[in-house]
Amino acid sequence: MIGAARRMARRLSPLAAATVIAAVPSALQAQQAGPRAPEDALAFAVRVQAPGDTTRLSAFFRPGALTLSGKTSSARPDLTNLERMMTDAGGTARLFDELFGKKGGEPLVGEPGDDRPAGEDAESPPGAADDQQVDGARYDVWGAKRNPGFAIAEVAGTNALVWFFNEYPRGGNFTSVSPRSWWFNISHGFFWDDNHFKTNMFAHPYHGSLYFNAARSNGLNYFESLPFAILGSFMWECCGETHLPAINDWIMTSLGGASIGEILYRAGSTFLDNERTGGSRTWKEIGNFFLNPVRGFNRLTSGRSERIYANPADPYDRLPPHLHNFLKLGVRHIGDRTSSETFESDTTTTHMFFEFDMTHGNVFEDTRRQPFDFFTLGIQLNFGDTERIGRLQIHGNLFTSDIAQGEKTHHVFAITQNYDYVNNSAVEFGGLSYGAGFFSRFMMSEKWNFHTEVNLHFYLLNAVNSEFAFIGGRPPNVERFREYDFGIGPGAWARIGFSHSGRQVAGLFYRFVYNETLNGSDANGGDTHHTVSFGGFQGVFPIGRWGVGADIIAYVRRSTFEDIGFSNIKQDVGQVRFYGVFQSF
Amino acid sequence: MRFRLPLIGAALILAINAPDVLAQQEHRRGFGFSGSLGWSTIGGDFGELLTSGIPAEGSIWYQPSWWRFGISIHAASYSAVEPFQDQTISQMEFQLFGTFLFLRGNLVQPYAQVRAGATRWRPEGPLFDPNPPPPDVPPGENPAPGENGFQGGLALGAEFWVTKNFGLDVAGLFSAFSTEEFDVPILGITGLSSGTELGFRAGVVWFP
Numbered sequence: 111m112i113g114a115a116r117r118m119a120r121r122l123s124p125l126a127a128a129t130v131i132a133a134v135p136s137a138l139q140a141q142q143a144g145p146r147a148p149e150d151a152l153a154f155a156v157r158v159q160a161p162g163d164t165t166r167l168s169a170f171f172r173p174g175a176l177t178l179s180g181k182t183s184s185a186r187p188d189l190t191n192l193e194r195m196m197t198d199a200g201g202t203a204r205l206f207d208e209l210f211g212k213k214g215g216e217p218l219v220g221e222p223g224d225d226r227p228a229g230e231d232a233e234s235p236p237g238a239a240d241d242q243q244v245d246g247a248r249y250d251v252w253g254a255k256r257n258p259g260f261a262i263a264e265v266a267g268t269n270a271l272v273w274f275f276n277e278y279p280r281g282g283n284f285t286s287v288s289p290r291s292w293w294f295n296i297s298h299g300f301f302w303d304d305n306h307f308k309t310n311m312f313a314h315p316y317h318g319s320l321y322f323n324a325a326r327s328n329g330l331n332y333f334e335s336l337p338f339a340i341l342g343s344f345m346w347e348c349c350g351e352t353h354l355p356a357i358n359d360w361i362m363t364s365l366g367g368a369s370i371g372e373i374l375y376r377a378g379s380t381f382l383d384n385e386r387t388g389g390s391r392t393w394k395e396i397g398n399f400f401l402n403p404v405r406g407f408n409r410l411t412s413g414r415s416e417r418i419y420a421n422p423a424d425p426y427d428r429l430p431p432h433l434h435n436f437l438k439l440g441v442r443h444i445g446d447r448t449s450s451e452t453f454e455s456d457t458t459t460t461h462m463f464f465e466f467d468m469t470h471g472n473v474f475e476d477t478r479r480q481p482f483d484f485f486t487l488g489i490q491l492n493f494g495d496t497e498r499i500g501r502l503q504i505h506g507n508l509f510t511s512d513i514a515q516g517e518k519t520h521h522v523f524a525i526t527q528n529y530d531y532v533n534n535s536a537v538e539f540g541g542l543s544y545g546a547g548f549f550s551r552f553m554m555s556e557k558w559n560f561h562t563e564v565n566l567h568f569y570l571l572n573a574v575n576s577e578f579a580f581i582g583g584r585p586p587n588v589e590r591f592r593e594y595d596f597g598i599g600p601g602a603w604a605r606i607g608f609s610h611s612g613r614q615v616a617g618l619f620y621r622f623v624y625n626e627t628l629n630g631s632d633a634n635g636g637d638t639h640h641t642v643s644f645g646g647f648q649g650v651f652p653i654g655r656w657g658v659g660a661d662i663i664a665y666v667r668r669s670t671f672e673d674i675g676f677s678n679i680k681q682d683v684g685q686v687r688f689y690g691v692f693q694s695f
Numbered sequence: 696m697r698f699r700l701p702l703i704g705a706a707l708i709l710a711i712n713a714p715d716v717l718a719q720q721e722h723r724r725g726f727g728f729s730g731s732l733g734w735s736t737i738g739g740d741f742g743e744l745l746t747s748g749i750p751a752e753g754s755i756w757y758q759p760s761w762w763r764f765g766i767s768i769h770a771a772s773y774s775a776v777e778p779f780q781d782q783t784i785s786q787m788e789f790q791l792f793g794t795f796l797f798l799r800g801n802l803v804q805p806y807a808q809v810r811a812g813a814t815r816w817r818p819e820g821p822l823f824d825p826n827p828p829p830p831d832v833p834p835g836e837n838p839a840p841g842e843n844g845f846q847g848g849l850a851l852g853a854e855f856w857v858t859k860n861f862g863l864d865v866a867g868l869f870s871a872f873s874t875e876e877f878d879v880p881i882l883g884i885t886g887l888s889s890g891t892e893l894g895f896r897a898g899v900v901w902f903p
Contacts, residue, residue: 259903263728263755270753270768277787277815281840286785286819288772289732289749352819 239423241329249329251422253384253414256329264324264404265342269350272317276351284351292349300347302629303356304592308497311366311531311540311573314359318343318367319374320404326375327405332368332481332508339371340364358596358629361571365542369504369529372482376470378402379428384419391416426483432472433695436614438465438659440689442492446536451677459535461494463687465501473549474520479510484524496535504529505565507547518553528567536683537665538594539623539642541572543601563605569598574625574640577679578671582633595630595640599623612695613652620645636674642667650691657691705857712858713802723799727763727902729754729864735894737773739871740887741816744879745784748773752896754792763794767810772819779882787815788846804862808850814872817841818879844874848892854900862900869893 238251248256277285303310321342325335343363347355378398386394395415399406409415422428445458471484485506492500505528513521524547531540545567552560573594580591603621607614625640632638643666650659665683672678730753737745748771756765769788774780790812797805818839852866870892878885 257903259728259901260726263726263903266753267755286772286817286841287787288770288783288785288819289751290772290783291819292751 238420250331251424251427252379252382253417253419254327254329254408254412258325258328258330260408261325261328261330261335261338264328264408265321265338265345268317268320268324268404269342269346272346273350284353286352287349291352295348295352295355298354300357300360301354302358302596303353304588304590305359306590307533307538307540307573307575307594308499310358311362312499312502312533314343314363315366315370315529315531317346318363318365319371320367321364322368322371323375323402323404326371327402327408332372335371336364336368339367343367358571358573362542365527365570366529369506369527369542370502372506373470373485373487373504374402375405376482376485377468377487378405379422380433382421382428384414384417384421387418424478426471426478426480430471430483431477432469432475434469434612434614435694436465436467436469437692438467438687438689439463440659440687442685442687444534444536444683444685446681446683448679448681450679453677453679457535459495461492463490463492463500463689465490465689473507473510473522473524474551476510476512479507481508482506484510492534497533500532500534502529502531505547508544513548520551522549523547524549526565526567528565530572536681537667538573538575539665541569541601541623543567543569543572545601557611559609561607561609563603565603567601569601569623569625572597572599572601572623572625574623574642574667574669575681576627576631576638576640576669578633578638578674578676579630581631581674582629592630595625595627595632595638597625597627597629597639599626599639610652613650613657613693615650615652617648618646619648631669631671631674633674638669638671638674640667640669652691652693655693657693658689659691660686660688662686708857712856723902724759725902726755726757727900729756729898729900731864731866731896731898733868733894733896733898735771735868735892737890737892739890741784741877741890744775744882744884744887745773745890746776746780748783748786750786750892750894750896752898756792756794758796761796761799763796763806764792765794766791775882782882783819784879785817785819785841787817787841789813790846802856804854804856806852806854806866808852808866809848810850810870811845811847814844814846814874815841816844816874816877842875842877844872844888846870846872846892850896852896860902864898864900865895867895 238249238253240251241256242249250256273285273287276282318339322335322339324342325338326332330338340360343360344355346363347360378401381394381397381401383391383394395406395409398409406415425431440463441460442463443458443460445456447456448454466487466489468487469485470482470487473484485504488501488503489499490501491498505526507524508527509525511523513523515521526545526547528543528545529541530543532538533540545565547563547565550562552562554560573596575593576595579593579595601621601623603619605617605619607617609615621644623642625642627638627640630638644663645666646661646663648659648661650657663685665681665685667679667681667683669679669681731751733750733752734747735750736742736747750769750771752767752769754765754767756763758764767788767790769786769790771786772783773786775782775784790810792808792810794806794808797807818841848868848870850866850868852864854862854864856862871889872892873889875888876885877887879887
């Protein structure tokens with residue numbers, strides 16, 4: 111290794127070389143002190159700064175590979191080659207053969223004879239493709255040590271922080287906890303709570319995402335992290351507040367938290383780049399911290415946020431081969447007509463909206479199919495409506511398998527986990543479901559393809575706006591009247607889409623949800639249920655990556671209250687949207 | 696007689712793990728966690744109002760050598776004196792602590808712990824949290840806010856290491872605290888501002 115460093119040093123200016131040679135022994139000492147992470151066991155990093163110059167160079171050594179990365183703010187003639195390599199293709203370069211003689215004779219990146227396409231990621235050294243064992247400890251592909259103990263501590267710490275905020279700055283009436291309140295809550299069992307729709311169906315799942323990521327960012331995978339979300343939520347319900355435990359909170363915080371937590375983990379991974387240095391690295395780490403505070407905290411405290419080491423080798427762990435982002439900005443006109451035998455209302459409003467849709471991975475590609483390697487995410491921000499976050503939907507594949515594949519057709523089966531949250535002036539709908547998805551693709555020509563998706567699922571919990579939710583099932587410490595019913599039931603959706611050259615141009619969808627009310631308007635054991643249908647058409651005219659589009663969406667609710675002595679309700683909500691589009695893929 | 700089997704089991708676990716435990720404890724360093732439940736009584740001003748309570752404590756700490764430094768959350772609820780025994784006053788403390796470990800590297804590891812931090816006392820129970828809340832208190836906010844203060848104390852105890860990562864902890868506790876004037880007009884008690892706490896705790900220690 112020393113020889114390799116000296117050889118590299120000879121390629122630098124004498125001034126910089128002296129610095130490199132001086133740096134190597136300390137790096138070796140660090141290595142001899144014992145491996146702390148797989149990248150330390152296999153490699154070590156050296157930072158070089160030429161005296162009197164603002165050129166900074168980081169060298170990442172590992173058997174068979176060397177990555178040079180850095181930024182230069184002044185051009186020194188004797189660093190020209192390195193500088194070019196560093197700035198080429200995002201600032202990384204591979205020098206296997208030059209330094210280690212593994213592939214002798216292969217030209218350097220950018221040198222005559224190098225036929226690798228500019229910008230191709232092949233210059234990055236291979237990172238870990240799977241978890242690694244070092245000295246009996248397991249590390250994930252991001253170099254995070256598997257540490258369930260710290261995950262538990264962070265789950266408890268998250269609850270302590272939330273408790274602290276509610277007890278001190280907020281002065282809440284539910285935070286006077288003690289062993290007495292813990293026993294009281296455990297011995298009285300679960301109830302349903304009366305929190306706002308946003309709190310129950312969005313804030314609690316976000317809270318759960320922190321538990322989930324406490325485990326996920328401590329080296330555990332999706333399924334291993336799930337119990338931490340379940341236990342973290344139980345810890346809060348029993349011991350973090352004096353309100354009686356709520357079953358709806360437990361379901362949405364733990365399972366909804368896993369949905370949000372996993373997509374935040376994946377979204378953060380698309381930001382991160384272990385091989386970057388300087389300001390761009392800092393901003394990427396800040397971006398990840400903003401998206402996923404627990405993971406950001408763990409990277410910061412473990413030193414991984416500043417250490418230079420290889421990115422995960424499998425693109426699905428960082429930037430999947432198919433990452434389609436869809437941004438829309440426009441106006442929406444929404445009309446709400448609610449009627450019954452005794453009541454009728456008709457309102458219309460027009461507001462601006464911003465929407466971000468992401469498709470992570472390609473369900474038809476079978477290079478790797480781990481949980482959430484394929485997911486779709488939709489976020490809609492409504493301006494001027496009752497709530498800013500008007501929609502958050504996450505549909506992720508837990509298990510995916512090919513059914514049949516022909517020359518022009520491909521059919522795939524998947525077990526999906528679906529999280530839904532829709533909250534605006536007319537509609538409150540949300541829930542957590544698991545289902546079976548059937549995906550099909552039909553290649554019509556080289557450029558046109560037609561794809562369909564059918565999903566049959568069951569809601570472990572769903573919530574639907576309801577006029578009479580306040581009359582029954584109120585918790586012992588009622589503080590407000592709830593305006594939505596909790597229930598369970600089956601659901602289904604079907605989608606048809608047309609794409610041209612990978613760009614989505616038209617789509618049709620229909621969705622049906624049944625809510626057998628378990629708590630709310632089912633007073634005195636009366637049977638109450640809701641059926642909810644969403645349907646719509648979307649068309650986009652693409653102009654390169656940009657485009658303009660429009661869609662029509664209908665929400666139809668039929669609520670049956672006869673059994674509790676009220677007339678049934680029909681709610682028809684229509685929405686038309688016009689928008690500009692930006693697509694990246 | 697009925698305790699014989701568990702005792703034999705515990706002795707076997709200790710005997711099997713002892714070499715590992717001893718090898719680990721002597722040079723042990725790093726982060727760890729502990730949690731406990733206990734029982735304590737209140738004296739001083741607050742002793743006029745309160746009898747006994749059950750405190751719980753959770754800590755995270757770092758042990759670089761013979762010392763261990765950390766933070767802990769201590770939560771308890773104390774029963775009021777008769778005839779208000781159904782009403783309770785809750786105590787919440789955030790503490791910094793330093794623990795000196797005697798006989799490091801032994802299965803039984805005595806220690807002395809010095810602790811200090813912020814304390815908060817608050818009435819709880821149906822009398823203090825009426826339903827519906829008073830008209831001037833928005834839903835969700837506390838109609839009986841607490842009073843803040845400071846506390847300091849000492850714990851003397853011992854850890855019994857069962858495996859190399861897991862031990863049992865028993866300690867006696869004493870602390871003194873001072874708060875802003877704490878009034879409970881509904882019970883006819885006003886002007887409480889200081890007190891002492893004496894009790895014990897039993898729990899677990901974990902080096903992950």
